[in-house]
Amino acid sequence: MYDKQVRRRRAVLALLVVVSLILLTAYFGESAGSPLHSVQRGVVAVLSPIQDGASRALKPVRDLFGWFGDTARAKTERDQLRKQRDQLLQEVAGYRVAMQENAQLRGVLGVDDSSGLRDYRQHTARVIGRSLDNLVSDRLQLDAGSGDGVRVGDPVIGSGSGPNTGGLIGHISFVGPDYAIVTLITDPSSAVSVRVLDNAGDFGLMKSSVGNPLDLLVQLLPRNAQIQQGDIVVTAGSRSSSLESLYPPNIPVGRVTKADPLELDADQQVHVAPIADLRHLDFAQILTGPASASGQQRAQVTGGAGGP
Amino acid sequence: MNRGDGYQLPLRLAALGFLTVVVQIAAISQVTVFGVSADISPLVVASVGLLAGSLPGAVFGFAVGLFVDLALVQTLGVSSLLLIAIGYGAGRLRELRDPAHGLVPLVVGAAATGLATVGFALMQFLLGVRAPVSWLLLREVVVTILIGSLLALPVYALVRRIVRGSLPQDPRRRRRRAYTTGGLSPLQRPSAGR
Numbered sequence: 001m002y003d004k005q006v007r008r009r010r011a012v013l014a015l016l017v018v019v020s021l022i023l024l025t026a027y028f029g030e031s032a033g034s035p036l037h038s039v040q041r042g043v044v045a046v047l048s049p050i051q052d053g054a055s056r057a058l059k060p061v062r063d064l065f066g067w068f069g070d071t072a073r074a075k076t077e078r079d080q081l082r083k084q085r086d087q088l089l090q091e092v093a094g095y096r097v098a099m100q101e102n103a104q105l106r107g108v109l110g111v112d113d114s115s116g117l118r119d120y121r122q123h124t125a126r127v128i129g130r131s132l133d134n135l136v137s138d139r140l141q142l143d144a145g146s147g148d149g150v151r152v153g154d155p156v157i158g159s160g161s162g163p164n165t166g167g168l169i170g171h172i173s174f175v176g177p178d179y180a181i182v183t184l185i186t187d188p189s190s191a192v193s194v195r196v197l198d199n200a201g202d203f204g205l206m207k208s209s210v211g212n213p214l215d216l217l218v219q220l221l222p223r224n225a226q227i228q229q230g231d232i233v234v235t236a237g238s239r240s241s242s243l244e245s246l247y248p249p250n251i252p253v254g255r256v257t258k259a260d261p262l263e264l265d266a267d268q269q270v271h272v273a274p275i276a277d278l279r280h281l282d283f284a285q286i287l288t289g290p291a292s293a294s295g296q297q298r299a300q301v302t303g304g305a306g307g308p
Numbered sequence: 309m310n311r312g313d314g315y316q317l318p319l320r321l322a323a324l325g326f327l328t329v330v331v332q333i334a335a336i337s338q339v340t341v342f343g344v345s346a347d348i349s350p351l352v353v354a355s356v357g358l359l360a361g362s363l364p365g366a367v368f369g370f371a372v373g374l375f376v377d378l379a380l381v382q383t384l385g386v387s388s389l390l391l392i393a394i395g396y397g398a399g400r401l402r403e404l405r406d407p408a409h410g411l412v413p414l415v416v417g418a419a420a421t422g423l424a425t426v427g428f429a430l431m432q433f434l435l436g437v438r439a440p441v442s443w444l445l446l447r448e449v450v451v452t453i454l455i456g457s458l459l460a461l462p463v464y465a466l467v468r469r470i471v472r473g474s475l476p477q478d479p480r481r482r483r484r485r486a487y488t489t490g491g492l493s494p495l496q497r498p499s500a501g502r
Contacts, residue, residue, distance in 0.1 A: 054331065058335035176312035
């Protein structure tokens with residue numbers, strides 16, 4: 001009698017373990033539309049209303065327990081935030097002193113402190129044409145030309161009120177009387193000197209990657225650069241009269257989407273997505289003004305002039 | 309014993325298992341203490357094993373584990389395997405030792421929680437889920453075991469209250485009945501030689 005009970009117990013145990021292993025193996029090897037997954041979805045569908053009801057019914061209990069946890073956590077956070085506040089107050093005081101000293105020193109040295117876009121007039125133009133194949137040539141045609149003061153080399157930024165309408169989109173590479181051609185930053189021939197707004201402000205050269213123009217590559221970066229995903233990339237610009245940049249400094253260009261330390265060490269590059277939605281632009285702003293006076297010279301240097 | 313008594317225990321265990329999983333998912337999992345949430349399913353399974361024996365413990369563990377995996381859209385069989393071991397182990401402890409100390413459920417609950425936590429992490433790791441092995445993970449395991457230990461006694465008392473009337477062989481109940489229905493304890497019983 002006892003032996004029979006033992007054998008039965010062991011047999012049931014073995015059966016349960018085997019069934020579990022079969023379920024595990026079958027489920028793990030199945031696709032999402034397989035019978036076991038379908039059964040699981042059915043059970044979840046049946047259980048969902050019950051869980052919803054139970055969740056509502058048990059909410060006061062959850063809230064009660066949550067209140068204890070929240071109180072303890074809030075006290076901890078309060079202490080941490082107080083420490084942060086004190087640190088930030090010290091930093092703000094330091095920054096204010098540094099800003100005052102900076103302004104005084106700039107005044108003493110007579111440094112031009114005008115930044116980027118303030119030097120430029122902005123002319124809004126409508127996009128009236130696009131290149132057919134953006135893998136080989138990525139250009140736009142605008143309805144503003146030399147008659148509107150547009151010159152070769154003028155920077156062009158996105159226009160509009162949407163979240164993805166700002167940011168650098170390219171430069172004027174050809175000007176007609178009433179139209180202009182914009183070579184986008186995603187064009188294979190385009191290269192923009194940029195600065196990554198990480199802790200060190202590393203400089204690099206941004207180009208489009210082969211086969212995927214919207215995946216921009218910032219190259220020639222330091223191998224040990226501490227760049228992280230999400231860092232903003234802006235135009236580097238140059239205020240030197242001997243080596244003037246095509247773009248004014250500090251125009252937002254993109255956001256780092258991938259910063260792999262191995263890739264950074266081997267190829268000195270990170271991946272960037274443009275801020276402006278280059279595939280859905282209806283308007284663009286051409287930055288005209290004093291800085292584009294030498295646009296023809298720049299076009300000769302960069303070889304940017306040409307037809308669409 | 310009438311005919312309906314044979315179904316009492318399975319019915320009660322089925323209701324207990326269903327309620328355990330629903331309450332666990334709808335309420336207990338959503339409350340975190342020191343960054344972790346309690347898991348009462350191994351405690352309930354261990355309690356059933358301690359009260360009803362190894363076979364009901366293993367079957368109950370299998371059923372609750374399968375239900376948990378189904379409801380949480382997890383890989384089927386993972387929780388079942390762990391809870392079978394917990395239910396069977398607790399039941400074998402009862403059958404072999406029949407421990408009467410009041411703190412036994414606490415120790416068994418802590419062991420069950422530890423086995424469930426570590427075992428689940430280990431099985432996920434074996435199934436290819438990337439999980440960083442760190443001090444943070446170790447801390448979470450320790451805190452989970454502590455919380456499980458705290459809940460073990462109340463959960464055991466609740467489970468005992470639910471299944472008490474349907475247990476076929478409860479040694480303590482048998483002993484109590486002997487003393488309270490006129491029987492003498494071994495200390496009071498006169499020796500045969502006198």
